[in-house]
Each structure stands twice: as structure tokens, then as C-alpha cells.
Amino acid sequence: MSTVINPGITLATAKRILNQLRHDPRTIAMLLLVPTVLMVLLRFVFNNEMAFSRTAPALLGVFPFVIMFLIASITTLRERTTGTLERLMTLPMGRLDLLFGYAIAFGVLATLQVTIATTVSLLWLGLDIAGSVWTLLLITILDALLGMALGLFVSAFATSEFQAIQFMPVFALPQILLCGLFVPRDAMANVLNWLSDVMPLSYAVDALTAVTVTENWDGTLVRNLIVVAACAILALMLGAATLRRRTP
Numbered sequence: 001m002s003t004v005i006n007p008g009i010t011l012a013t014a015k016r017i018l019n020q021l022r023h024d025p026r027t028i029a030m031l032l033l034v035p036t037v038l039m040v041l042l043r044f045v046f047n048n049e050m051a052f053s054r055t056a057p058a059l060l061g062v063f064p065f066v067i068m069f070l071i072a073s074i075t076t077l078r079e080r081t082t083g084t085l086e087r088l089m090t091l092p093m094g095r096l097d098l099l100f101g102y103a104i105a106f107g108v109l110a111t112l113q114v115t116i117a118t119t120v121s122l123l124w125l126g127l128d129i130a131g132s133v134w135t136l137l138l139i140t141i142l143d144a145l146l147g148m149a150l151g152l153f154v155s156a157f158a159t160s161e162f163q164a165i166q167f168m169p170v171f172a173l174p175q176i177l178l179c180g181l182f183v184p185r186d187a188m189a190n191v192l193n194w195l196s197d198v199m200p201l202s203y204a205v206d207a208l209t210a211v212t213v214t215e216n217w218d219g220t221l222v223r224n225l226i227v228v229a230a231c232a233i234l235a236l237m238l239g240a241a242t243l244r245r246r247t248p
Contacts, residue, residue: 005097009097011101027075031113032109035116039117039125042055042059043121056121057208058180059181060208062201062205065204069147072152073154073158077158077161077164107141111141118136118137136208142229143208146201149235149236153236153238155239156239174195200232206220207221
């Protein structure tokens with residue numbers, strides 16, 4: 001596998017994916033609007049700005065994570081099963097060119113997705129955080145990119161879109177349950193605490209929780225951001241390793 005990325009090929013791949021998605025308005029609507037709709041629903045479920053502000057930052061990371069996981073895994077699987085990826089791999093392009101092209105395309109959509117959800121939450125729903133809005137945006141974008149990268153990776157192990165969806169309970173739901181969203185991680189049983197320590201979503205939720213109470217960047221916050229970004233890159237590298245130039 002080549003470790004050299006060709007910027008021209010990578011950007012051309014990203015442009016192709018964005019053009020394809022542009023002709024699928026239902027997918028675009030799901031990508032851009034569903035997290036915002038869920039945040040609105042959450043606000044009216046709590047019916048209290050203080051309770052909403054305690055929970056919303058973590059969910060601003062969880063919702064895009066899940067949606068980008070589903071969209072990326074299904075979209076990539078569709079290209080695998082229709083032979084599009086195999087035909088592309090016969091061209092003079094590296095695996096990393098292809099995967100990072102997907103990452104850029106979905107990254108643009110993830111940025112728009114979390115920007116819309118965060119803006120609505122701050123300006124309309126009454127979300128109040130002690131930290132910087134830019135820090136909140138950075139963490140939620142990294143979280144969405146992590147979901148995207150994991151979705152690209154797991155698409156290699158599914159043979160149908162239904163199987164791709166089945167991977168969500170395996171890769172996504174345990175992370176949601178153990179990330180500290182429902183119960184503080186240090187209050188869990190030892191084995192569950194250990195499992196949460198090896199799940200990247202835990203570090204994203206810890207970072208988002210920190211933004212709600214302080215505006216200071218400390219070593220723990222930086223470490224959490226590095227872990228999330230590193231896991232996303234690792235998932236992309238593993239996804240690139242699953243690509244084949246031809247069917248055996």
C-alpha cells in the first residue's frame with residue numbers, strides 16, 4: 001500500500017463523492033438536518049435550559065457520530081458492491097488517495113452538519129457553555145469524522161446495506177453506552193471502565209463535557225482530542241488496507 005498521497009487525485013475523489021451526494025437530496029437532508037432536529041426534540045423533552053445545557057454538548061458529538069457512521073458505511077458499501085471501487089483501483093491511484101478523498105468529502109458534510117446543529121443549539125435552544133464555541137465545534141467535527149472513518153472501515157466487512165446497519169450495534173452502541181453519557185465512567189464496574197477507556201467516543205464525550213464547565217485548555221483536553229483524531233486516522237488506514245485492486 002502506497003503511503004504517498006497525491007493531492008490532485010484525492011481532491012478529485014472528494015469532488016466525485018460530493019457530486020454524487022448532491023443528486024441524493026434525502027441523504028443530504030439526513031446528513032445536515034437530523035442532528036439539529038434531534039437537538040430540538042431533546043430541548044423540548046427537557047423543557048429546561050439548565051438540564052439541556054448539561055446534556056446537549058455530549059449529544060452534539062454522539063448524534064453526528066452515529067449518523068456519519070451509517071451514511072459512510074452504506075455509501076462506501078454501495079460503491080464496493082457495484083464494482084465502482086474496484087474499477088477505480090485499476091487506475092493509477094493509491095488506496096490512501098481514495099480513502100482520504102472519501103474522508104474529505106464526508107468531512108465537508110460533517111462540518112456543515114455540526115455547524116448547523118451547534119448554531120441552532122446556541123442561538124435558539126438556549127445552550128449555555130463555559131468554554132469556547134470554537135472548541136465545541138472542533139470536538140464535534142472530530143467526533144463526526146471518527147464516525148465517518150469507522151463507517152468506511154466496517155463497510156469492508158459487509159456484503160449488503162442491511163449488514164452495514166447491523167454493524168452499528170457492534171461498533172457504535174457499546175461506545176454510546178459506555179462513554180459516560182448515562183453514567184459517569186468512574187462509577188462503572190472495573191471491567192466496564194476498562195472497556196470505556198479503549199473506546200474513542202469516551203474521549204470525545206469527556207472533551208465535550210469539559211467544554212461545558214471551563215474555557216481553559218488543559219493537558220487532559222488536548223490528550224482527548226489527540227486520541228479521537230488518532231483513532232479516526234487509524235480507522236482510515238485500516239480501511240485503506242481492505243481495498244483490493246481486483247477481485248480474486
